[in-house]
Amino acid sequence: xxxxxxxxxxxxxxxxxxxxxxxxxxxxxxxxxxxxxxxxxxxxxxxxxxxxxxxxxxxxxxxxxxxxxxxxxxxxxxxxxxxxxxxxxxxxxxxxxxxxxxxxxxxxxxxxxxxxxxxxxxxxxxxxxxxxxxxxxxxxxxxxxxxxxxxxxxxxxxxxxxxxxxxxxxxxxxxxxxxxxxxxxxxxxxxxxxxxxxxxxxxxxxxxxxxxxxxxxxxxxxxxxxxxxxxxxxxxxxxx
Numbered sequence: 001x002x003x004x005x006x007x008x009x010x011x012x013x014x015x016x017x018x019x020x021x022x023x024x025x026x027x028x029x030x031x032x033x034x035x036x037x038x039x040x041x042x043x044x045x046x047x048x049x050x051x052x053x054x055x056x057x058x059x060x061x062x063x064x065x066x067x068x069x070x071x072x073x074x075x076x077x078x079x080x081x082x083x084x085x086x087x088x089x090x091x092x093x094x095x096x097x098x099x100x101x102x103x104x105x106x107x108x109x110x111x112x113x114x115x116x117x118x119x120x121x122x123x124x125x126x127x128x129x130x131x132x133x134x135x136x137x138x139x140x141x142x143x144x145x146x147x148x149x150x151x152x153x154x155x156x157x158x159x160x161x162x163x164x165x166x167x168x169x170x171x172x173x174x175x176x177x178x179x180x181x182x183x184x185x186x187x188x189x190x191x192x193x194x195x196x197x198x199x200x201x202x203x204x205x206x207x208x209x210x211x212x213x214x215x216x217x218x219x220x221x222x223x224x225x226x227x228x229x230x231x232x233x234x235x236x237x238x239x240x
Contacts, residue, residue, distance in 0.1 A: 027162040028201045030070060032194065034166025036220045038062045039190045040227040042174040043183055047231020050179040059174065063167040071160035079152040085144055092137050103137060104129055110140045169193050187224060194220045 041062040045055045096103050104125055112121035128136035138144050173189040174182055198213035 027158060028197050028204065030159045030162030031166030032197050032201075032216060032220075033070065034063070034066060034163035035169060035190055035193050035197070036223050037066050038167040039170035039174075039186060039220065040223040042170055043186055043224045044227030044231040046174060046183050046186075047228040047233075048235040050182070052175060055174055059167075059171045063164060063171065066167060067160040067163045070163045071156040074159040075152045075156035078150050078155040082149050082152055085149050088142055088144065089134075089138060089146055089149075092141070093134055096133055096137065100133070103133070107137060107140055166193075166197075183228065187221070190220055190224065191217055 038059060042055050042059040045058045049055070107129065108118075108122045108125035110121075111124050112118055116124065125136075135146065138146060170186055170190050173186040177185050194216040195213050198216035199209050201216075202209040202212035
């Protein structure tokens with residue numbers, strides 16, 4: 001069996017590979033959020049004033065607030081998912097302890113329902129139970145793996161870090177250049193960054209790179225254009 005798997009190295013036979021890809025994709029999406037949200041914030045403020053101080057304050061607040069919000073949201077989401085998975089795992093563990101024969105019959109019935117003959121299904125169920133009874137039931141019944149239950153803290157830190165990394169680009173792009181090219185340069189930097197992250201995200205997910213990139217670039221450009229327009233309006237009307 002191991003030799004057969006080695007013949008197809010590009011296929012994710014190991015669940016940990018799929019898990020790592022999910023984490024990587026989540027990181028890319030977190031970086032996208034940081035790029036777009038902070039870029040929209042600082043460009044909006046730049047539409048009101050060329051003074052670097054309020055732009056820096058707004059940008060820093062957007063970075064901190066966005067990172068905390070992303071971390072909190074990810075923590076709550078993953079915690080709920082992990083709690084549910086752990087409860088199901090403990091329930092299955094208890095059922096195996098209380099009624100091992102009944103659970104063996106249930107596992108055989110699952111494989112029989114998938115198309116195996118009764119004799120083959122019983123043999124498969126018996127061998128899997130002997131090897132790892134809990135793992136066999138979790139995979140067949142619940143499609144989960146005890147070892148792959150996500151850590152809420154890891155997810156929160158990863159999300160916050162990804163957001164912060166993405167947010168640094170528009171913040172530097174708006175603060176470092178001279179006032180007259182500040183906004184156009186930020187637009188260009190953000191569009192290029194979104195095109196790169198869109199391509200990476202599409203490659204990870206196996207989807208169309210062109211569509212993924214266009215969605216991100218157009219969405220990011222519209223967000224910046226809208227907030228810049230609002231900033232200009234507020235500045236010219238004297239409201240801000």
